[in-house]
Amino acid sequence: MQMYVYYYERELMNEGDNPPIGIVLCADKSESVVKYTLPENETQIFASKYKLYLPSEEELSQELQREYRALEYDKKNQNNFT
Structure with missing residues (x-):
């Protein structure tokens, strides 16, 4: 990163x-x-300086859950084709 x-x-x-x-x-x-x-x-870590520009913790959590479900879905579908 x-x-x-x-x-x-x-x-x-x-x-x-x-x-x-x-x-x-x-x-x-x-x-x-x-x-x-x-x-x-x-x-020196100044995360609070950027807090106004970042998504909320809940929004980040929801996005992680969406991505995780999408990866699991892709993984299951990939196994169906092999």
Whole structure:
């Protein structure tokens, strides 16, 4: 993910834009995901700065559930054709 954030920052940002952020969407909380997603000594995380521009927790949860169901549906249909 960090590669995409850096690419956007270097190639697509306009002057005056806020720095891009990456969002990791997970179905469940995992300390391991948190540990390895952020730099080891990260001391400045300003998620609240972007809160107004992010979907609500409920909207993110619903989207994850929709995607999960779609993947399960595709998986079942793929097995029917093999």
